[in-house]
Amino acid sequence: MDFNDLFVNIQWADIWTACGETLYMVAISTLFTALIGLPLGVLVVLTSPGHLLQNRLVYAVLSFIINIFRSIPFIILLIMLIPFTQILVGTSIGVTAAIPPLVIGSAPFFARLVEVSLREVDKGVIEMAQSMGATTWQIISRVLLPEARSGIIAGITITLVALVGYTAMAGVIGGGGLGDLAIRFGYQRFQTDVMIVTTVIMIVLVQVFQTLGDKLVRRFNRK
Amino acid sequence: MITLQNVRKDYLVEKKSITALKKIDLTIERGEVFGIIGHSGAGKSTLIRCINLLEKPTMGSIIVDGQDLTRLSPSQLQTARREIGMIFQHFNLLSSATIYENIAFPLRLSKRSKSEIDKKVRDLLELVGLADHAKKYPAQLSGGQKQRVGIARALANDPKVLLCDEATSALDPMTTQSILKLLSDINKKLGLTIVLITHEMHVIREICDRVGVIDGGEIVELGPVAEVFLNPKQSITQEFVEQVSDFDFPEELLEQYKKMPAPERACHQVVQVSFLGDTTFQPVLFQVLQSLPVQFNILHGTINRIKDTPFGRLVLEITGEPDDARDAVKHLQERGLRVEVLL
Numbered sequence: 412m413d414f415n416d417l418f419v420n421i422q423w424a425d426i427w428t429a430c431g432e433t434l435y436m437v438a439i440s441t442l443f444t445a446l447i448g449l450p451l452g453v454l455v456v457l458t459s460p461g462h463l464l465q466n467r468l469v470y471a472v473l474s475f476i477i478n479i480f481r482s483i484p485f486i487i488l489l490i491m492l493i494p495f496t497q498i499l500v501g502t503s504i505g506v507t508a509a510i511p512p513l514v515i516g517s518a519p520f521f522a523r524l525v526e527v528s529l530r531e532v533d534k535g536v537i538e539m540a541q542s543m544g545a546t547t548w549q550i551i552s553r554v555l556l557p558e559a560r561s562g563i564i565a566g567i568t569i570t571l572v573a574l575v576g577y578t579a580m581a582g583v584i585g586g587g588g589l590g591d592l593a594i595r596f597g598y599q600r601f602q603t604d605v606m607i608v609t610t611v612i613m614i615v616l617v618q619v620f621q622t623l624g625d626k627l628v629r630r631f632n633r634k
Numbered sequence: 635m636i637t638l639q640n641v642r643k644d645y646l647v648e649k650k651s652i653t654a655l656k657k658i659d660l661t662i663e664r665g666e667v668f669g670i671i672g673h674s675g676a677g678k679s680t681l682i683r684c685i686n687l688l689e690k691p692t693m694g695s696i697i698v699d700g701q702d703l704t705r706l707s708p709s710q711l712q713t714a715r716r717e718i719g720m721i722f723q724h725f726n727l728l729s730s731a732t733i734y735e736n737i738a739f740p741l742r743l744s745k746r747s748k749s750e751i752d753k754k755v756r757d758l759l760e761l762v763g764l765a766d767h768a769k770k771y772p773a774q775l776s777g778g779q780k781q782r783v784g785i786a787r788a789l790a791n792d793p794k795v796l797l798c799d800e801a802t803s804a805l806d807p808m809t810t811q812s813i814l815k816l817l818s819d820i821n822k823k824l825g826l827t828i829v830l831i832t833h834e835m836h837v838i839r840e841i842c843d844r845v846g847v848i849d850g851g852e853i854v855e856l857g858p859v860a861e862v863f864l865n866p867k868q869s870i871t872q873e874f875v876e877q878v879s880d881f882d883f884p885e886e887l888l889e890q891y892k893k894m895p896a897p898e899r900a901c902h903q904v905v906q907v908s909f910l911g912d913t914t915f916q917p918v919l920f921q922v923l924q925s926l927p928v929q930f931n932i933l934h935g936t937i938n939r940i941k942d943t944p945f946g947r948l949v950l951e952i953t954g955e956p957d958d959a960r961d962a963v964k965h966l967q968e969r970g971l972r973v974e975v976l977l
Contacts, residue, residue, distance in 0.1 A: 539726035544715035
């Protein structure tokens with residue numbers, strides 16, 4: 412049997428386009444997730460009881476919002492956010508339209524990961540910085556973030572991998588990407604070969620992301 | 635240099651108020667090494683952390699170098715804290731930064747120039763004997779080396795005061811000695827005022843000039859180390875002194891004298907003599923022997939040091955006529971020795 416007979420339904424050009432779309436969605440949404448989730452996580456930790464900027468109200472509100480977004484299934488969030496996406500990026504369909512819901516879906520998740528790694532930072536080190544006359548901003552930028560660096564990198568890796576999965580649902584709003592291809596061709600049209608190829612590519616992507624992430628974590632972990 | 639006036643600290647634990655410090659009045663002189671000793675929970679940690687306001691006292695004022703820290707605004711307090719170095723039991727180094735960067739940390743906080751930072755850090759690395767380790771990370775160092783980094787870091791801003799929060803409690807005895815020696819050298823070389831807290835009396839004996847004993851949130855005894863050592867008044871102080879005492883006088887020795895018939899007993903007196911400082915090395919006993927018809931028999935004795943002051947304790951049997959023995963005791967006392975009649 413010829414190799415090509417196994418993959419009769421494969422349109423390699425479509426696969427590469429979908430691959431590009433997935434990478435584009437994952438890259439841009441990871442960037443924005445980090446930009447929103449990192450400060451959010453820092454703020455949650457700082458306002459928590461017994462911490463530098465202890466503030467019950469702010470802490471409760473932030474925590475509540477994070478929990479709300481974390482409890483909505485992504486597929487629902489994607490649809491619920493259509494009007495918001497329309498206002499934000501001018502369209503509610505296509506690859507770019509998938510980015511706002513991806514970011515809003517994963518930023519709270521990432522914020523929790525940031526929170527966990529910041530809480531791991533030794534209280535004594537924060538106290539040391541205070542005793543040396545550090546301002547709150549200096550404590551964040553020179554103590555908390557550097558000390559939590561490898562944990563935050565691990566968090567970004569986890570988020571990146573989760574986003575690869577989320578993009579599969581972006582097809583619902585015409586977002587494209589590998590997952591969309593797998594659903595529309597592989598599942599709905601029973602083209603098993605498309606299903607296999609797209610899945611394998613996604614597995615490879617996840618492996619690559621995870622390996623790179625682990626490498627960076629090891630590089631920055633000095634403990 | 636440091637004055638604590640009427641300092642009180644209450645904590646709110648599960649809506650119940652717990653008093654950590656009752657009423658502390660304390661003055662620490664410029665250039666001295668002041669030790670605070672107490673059991674865990676006595677309030678010593680709270681006390682030292684009140685000095686740089688890591689703990690804000692509920693009441694009272696903390697005056698460091700003429701400035702009442704409790705009245706400062708947050709930004710003024712940050713500036714004032716740069717004059718007060720601190721080292722910690724668990725070192726509290728930045729694990730993500732090199733030794734060099736750890737020492738540079740306080741200098742970066744106060745935004746010094748690059749060349750100034752480099753010069754200062756190199757000098758400090760030299761001072762604490764870690765010049766070869768600049769590029770290493772804390773995880774690669776031993777406990778004693780980590781504390782040296784802590785000391786170098788605390789000295790970076792040329793503080794007037796150094797606070798040591800159980801600085802040697804996590805170290806082994808040998809390393810403790812070397813860290814204490816380093817602190818003592820710094821105190822002499824830089825004229826730095828050092829305040830340390832500990833639960834180990836040997837730390838006090840090694841480097842402190844004065845000591846305060848804290849118990850139940852109060853300073854129960856205070857004085858020059860030698861005095862507190864030789865004449866502890868409170869039972870808790872006696873306990874601490876016992877910790878380091880190698881003066882184990884076997885009480886059975888006294889038994890044989892008690893059994894003696896009365897006339898013979900009258901001619902034997904047992905006394906404990908304590909020497910401090912220069913008298914330790916003077917031939918005091920010999921001088922007394924020459925002037926009185928008595929004999930000395932040394933039953934037990936030790937010679938030791940309190941910081942730089944030698945001190946010794948002897949248990950002597952004085953044999954001779956009761957009057958002569960009494961005179962001998964008087965002579966010893968006149969020469970500045972502390973004499974305690976045991977029998």
